Amino acid sequence: MVFPRQKLLAQKREAAEARLAPLALPAGGKWITTAREDAKARLSAMGLPVRRDEYWKYTDPASLVQAEAPAAALFDDSDESEVFDTLDPLKIVFVDGVFDPEASDDLAMEGVEIALLSEAAKADLHWARDLYGALEADGQSPVERPLAIFNTAFAAEGVLIRATGQAARKISLIYRRRDAGADVLLHHVVKVEAGAEVTVLEHGPAGARFNQVMEVDVADGATLHHVRAQGRDHERRTAAHLFARMGERSVFKSFTLTANGAMVRNEAVIWLNGKGGVAHIAGATVGEGAFHHDDTVFITHAAPDCESRQVFKKVLRHGAVGVFQGKILVKQPAQLTDGYQISQALLLDENAQFLAKPELEIYADDVKCSHGSTSGEIDPVSLFYLRARGIPEDQAKLLLVLAFLAEALDEIEDPDLADDLRPRIETWLRRRSG
Amino acid sequence: MAALDNATEVREGVDRETVETVRSMSGTYKHGWETDIEMEFAPKGLNEDIVRLISEKNDEPEWMTEWRLEAYRRWLTMESPDWAMLDIPPIDYQEQYYYAKPKSMVEKPKSLDEVDPKLLETYEKLGIPLREQMVLAGVEGAEVADERKVAVDAVFDSVSLGTTFKDELAKAGVIFCSISEAVREHPELVKRYLGSVVPQGDNYFAALNSAVFSDGSFVYVPAGVRCPMELSTYFRINAENTGQFERTLIIAEKGAYVSYLEGCTAPKRDTHQLHAAVVEIVVLEDAEVKYSTVQNWYPGDEEGRGGIYNFVTKRADCREDRAKVMWTQVETGSAVTWKYPSCILRGDDTQGEFYSIAITNNHQQADTGTKMIHLGKNSKSRIVSKGISAGFAQNTYRGLVTMHPKALNSRNYTQCDSLLIGDRCGAHTVPYIEVKNASSRVEHEATTSKVDDDQLFYCRSRGMDEEEAVALVVNGFCREVLQALPMEFAMEAQALVAISLEGSVG
Numbered sequence: 049m050v051f052p053r054q055k056l057l058a059q060k061r062e063a064a065e066a067r068l069a070p071l072a073l074p075a076g077g078k079w080i081t082t083a084r085e086d087a088k089a090r091l092s093a094m095g096l097p098v099r100r101d102e103y104w105k106y107t108d109p110a111s112l113v114q115a116e117a118p119a120a121a122l123f124d125d126s127d128e129s130e131v132f133d134t135l136d137p138l139k140i141v142f143v144d145g146v147f148d149p150e151a152s153d154d155l156a157m158e159g160v161e162i163a164l165l166s167e168a169a170k171a172d173l174h175w176a177r178d179l180y181g182a183l184e185a186d187g188q189s190p191v192e193r194p195l196a197i198f199n200t201a202f203a204a205e206g207v208l209i210r211a212t213g214q215a216a217r218k219i220s221l222i223y224r225r226r227d228a229g230a231d232v233l234l235h236h237v238v239k240v241e242a243g244a245e246v247t248v249l250e251h252g253p254a255g256a257r258f259n260q261v262m263e264v265d266v267a268d269g270a271t272l273h274h275v276r277a278q279g280r281d282h283e284r285r286t287a288a289h290l291f292a293r294m295g296e297r298s299v300f301k302s303f304t305l306t307a308n309g310a311m312v313r314n315e316a317v318i319w320l321n322g323k324g325g326v327a328h329i330a331g332a333t334v335g336e337g338a339f340h341h342d343d344t345v346f347i348t349h350a351a352p353d354c355e356s357r358q359v360f361k362k363v364l365r366h367g368a369v370g371v372f373q374g375k376i377l378v379k380q381p382a383q384l385t386d387g388y389q390i391s392q393a394l395l396l397d398e399n400a401q402f403l404a405k406p407e408l409e410i411y412a413d414d415v416k417c418s419h420g421s422t423s424g425e426i427d428p429v430s431l432f433y434l435r436a437r438g439i440p441e442d443q444a445k446l447l448l449v450l451a452f453l454a455e456a457l458d459e460i461e462d463p464d465l466a467d468d469l470r471p472r473i474e475t476w477l478r479r480r481s482g
Numbered sequence: 483m484a485a486l487d488n489a490t491e492v493r494e495g496v497d498r499e500t501v502e503t504v505r506s507m508s509g510t511y512k513h514g515w516e517t518d519i520e521m522e523f524a525p526k527g528l529n530e531d532i533v534r535l536i537s538e539k540n541d542e543p544e545w546m547t548e549w550r551l552e553a554y555r556r557w558l559t560m561e562s563p564d565w566a567m568l569d570i571p572p573i574d575y576q577e578q579y580y581y582a583k584p585k586s587m588v589e590k591p592k593s594l595d596e597v598d599p600k601l602l603e604t605y606e607k608l609g610i611p612l613r614e615q616m617v618l619a620g621v622e623g624a625e626v627a628d629e630r631k632v633a634v635d636a637v638f639d640s641v642s643l644g645t646t647f648k649d650e651l652a653k654a655g656v657i658f659c660s661i662s663e664a665v666r667e668h669p670e671l672v673k674r675y676l677g678s679v680v681p682q683g684d685n686y687f688a689a690l691n692s693a694v695f696s697d698g699s700f701v702y703v704p705a706g707v708r709c710p711m712e713l714s715t716y717f718r719i720n721a722e723n724t725g726q727f728e729r730t731l732i733i734a735e736k737g738a739y740v741s742y743l744e745g746c747t748a749p750k751r752d753t754h755q756l757h758a759a760v761v762e763i764v765v766l767e768d769a770e771v772k773y774s775t776v777q778n779w780y781p782g783d784e785e786g787r788g789g790i791y792n793f794v795t796k797r798a799d800c801r802e803d804r805a806k807v808m809w810t811q812v813e814t815g816s817a818v819t820w821k822y823p824s825c826i827l828r829g830d831d832t833q834g835e836f837y838s839i840a841i842t843n844n845h846q847q848a849d850t851g852t853k854m855i856h857l858g859k860n861s862k863s864r865i866v867s868k869g870i871s872a873g874f875a876q877n878t879y880r881g882l883v884t885m886h887p888k889a890l891n892s893r894n895y896t897q898c899d900s901l902l903i904g905d906r907c908g909a910h911t912v913p914y915i916e917v918k919n920a921s922s923r924v925e926h927e928a929t930t931s932k933v934d935d936d937q938l939f940y941c942r943s944r945g946m947d948e949e950e951a952v953a954l955v956v957n958g959f960c961r962e963v964l965q966a967l968p969m970e971f972a973m974e975a976q977a978l979v980a981i982s983l984e985g986s987v988g
Contacts, residue, residue, distance in 0.1 A: 395920030408911040413902035417930040424923040
């Protein structure tokens with residue numbers, strides 16, 4: 049008799065074979081070809097994700113997995129200025145996943161070495177060799193992330209950033225769309241050497257479907273700030289994976305703002321491997337209608353004295369679905385861990401849904417770990433308080449929604465970045481209200 | 483640890499209960515002895531003939547036999563669940579006995595007076611009163627207990643020995659008997675409700691139980707009746723290599739109330755023993771059921787040898803408006819615990835509560851929690867779970883709270899706290915939260931920490947040794963749940979909390 053579990057694996061492998069059959073690995077030098085072939089083999093063995101996978105319990109992977117990217121109407125966002133533009137970052141622009149040298153700045157900058165994956169892949173050796181696909185592979189256990197393996201095998205473009213000192217400017221990766229059906233794969237590697245510091249920004253929708261992997265190595269005493277705004281397109285689909293390995297006393301802070309999108313799955317996998325590391329990961333989400341947003345986070349404390357924070361806030365209405373799967377794993381040597389996790393949803397009408405699985409797995413005894421998760425509508429008492437002070441209902445609700453999202457935005461360390469995002473959220477919400 | 487004799491003065495600021503608890507810590511697993519008695523076994527292994535044989539032994543009607551066989555066939559197509567955080571070597575289901583009955587029970591005794599004295603002694607030794615003039619041993623002498631009666635159904639391996647206070651309960655209209663008796667005497671009730679909360683194919687272990695359950699308790703409380711006493715079932719596994727598969731069915735009609743207690747122990751053995759139970763509770767309009775468990779199956783020794791594998795499916799269906807159910811469990815025994823007492827809050831304004839203490843020490847593993855399924859409007863649920871892990875043990879809270887789109891204005895509050903004692907154990911929390919409407923409010927909080935050094939220091943500086951101090955702190959940690967237990971169980975549970983942690987410090 050074939051039992052359900054064997055049958056499921058067989059189905060997943062068949063799906064992977066069918067998906068891989070017509071695809072050829074991008075051409076490249078030795079180092080990247082090795083990584084891509086390895087990934088392809090790993091994917092064949094693992095299979096593609098299906099709804100019955102526990103890790104996809106709340107999100108249907110079908111539209112992220114199928115061969116053709118579902119078309120997504122282009123969205124005109126010319127009503128607002130370019131995100132992060134006032135901060136004068138070094139811009140690297142991709143249009144439908146293709147590097148646009150005209151729109152991009154010169155990649156040379158003090159303290160940072162920047163290369164395009166398509167260029168670096170031509171060589172037989174590159175510093176990124178030790179990281180490309182390696183952190184992603186580490187991130188396949190204990191939970192499988194086959195979409196990231198697919199990316200390692202087939203991404204032909206991306207940015208390789210190596211910070212050796214204090215970066216002179218922030219680096220902004222800008223994703224633009226022209227083709228309503230573009231299926232985009234980008235694979236970035238960020239290496240922050242000991243004591244170095246850099247800020248990487250991302251914004252824009254990238255493609256009708258966007259599969260992104262960012263592998264991050266933050267060495268001892270290094271700092272990486274990461275802030276992204278995932279665009280406003282309603283119909284786009286995104287599967288983003290962030291893998292971060294952290295050294296002693298390193299700092300990594302990542303914030304994601306998501307508005308709209310038919311399907312967004314943002315996974316983050318972080319290892320605190322050195323003593324005294326600090327990892328903060330936060331997200332603010334505003335969605336309505338056919339909107340499915342999934343934050344899946346896995347933080348491993350493998351060394352003592354580390355701190356991790358997860359702060360996720362979602363405002364949902366008109367049938368929007370918010371998902372949060374967050375896990376803190378504290379290994380036995382990770383004594384004196386401070387782990388905190390909060391996931392909250394504000395449901396603005398009866399059709400919205402919030403599905404959460406906040407997990408703790410702890411093998412060290414001298415730890416302080418907590419998680420909280422709440423879901424509910426706007427607090428009627430707070431609303432009454434504001435109304436009693438003469439604030440119209442729409443305005444009062446807007447204020448309360450902004451206050452709710454503020455806790456996640458406060459996780460952005462650089463106030464200039466937070467100040468760039470805050471008024472945008474307010475404008476979007478104002479336009480939708482009523 | 484220092485032995486505390488009865489003369490030990492109760493120190494100022496320390497309440498008597500705690501001292502009592504610490505006093506009883508002197509023994510380890512107290513119920514590990516076995517009763518030497520001749521048993522009748524069904525042949526080893528599991529197949530359709532065994533299922534038929536169990537049915538035949540219980541004098542069951544044809545429909546019941548068919549029901550079991552259907553479950554067995556379902557079971558054959560199922561896989562043992564692997565999602566729990568439990569490390570269990572594969573179980574050979576053909577190496578077990580599925581039916582064991584004391585020889586003296588082959589001719590069913592007419593009353594408890596005719597039961598083999600050896601069997602009665604077993605229960606006496608366990609502190610379970612099978613004579614009606616007795617009350618539970620744990621509360622003898624306690625002031626409140628004077629007037630309290632507890633009716634007991636005693637299940638020994640595969641059979642029920644008898645049930646006390648039957649007549650007095652019958653006067654009130656309450657039916658309390660073994661499930662095998664209910665199948666014969668009240669087939670219309672059993673047929674209507676059996677499997678209506680936990681269907682045969684619900685899960686692997688429920689399917690196994692549906693096929694081979696041998697005995698268990700049946701409770702029926704008619705409309706408007708408040709059950710005049712606490713009902714209790716005491717399960718004892720005695721025979722070696724024998725699985726116990728009990729099935730409990732409780733029905734509370736409109737406006738009824740019943741409080742039900744369940745206790746269990748088993749002898750010490752080097753081999754693992756299987757226990758797969760199903761408890762179904764049907765709660766109708768305005769009715770209320772309290773179900774309390776003190777699970778003290780043999781946990782295995784310090785090296786992790788032996789102990790019970792405890793796979794339990796417990797579910798209450800609050801079928802009509804304003805029905806209420808409360809699960810309270812103290813899980814201290816078993817090598818492996820896989821157990822999720824759940825509430826289906828189907829009616830409007832229904833209420834479900836779950837209070838749990840799970841303690842694991844040495845090599846014990848527990849994966850336990852609850853499901854609160856909100857279907858009706860204004861339904862409320864509350865979960866308080868305290869997990870304590872020591873030695874090399876792993877302790878997981880796994881829970882589900884789901885608010886369906888129609889369950890408007892519902893509320894859930896969940897609090898899960900874990901305490902770690904020692905750096906070789908693990909404590910895990912795996913909650914699932916599904917909110918599908920906006921007017922419901924769901925709050926979940928979880929913390930994991932170690933026994934607070936300041937609290938320990940405070941106790942130590944007042945002259946307690948380390949184990950006493952830990953017991954006191956742990957008791958405080960568990961208080962919220964212990965308070966939800968009926969008096970009879972609270973004391974036993976409190977003592978167990980301390981015993982289970984013995985040897986975990988220093």
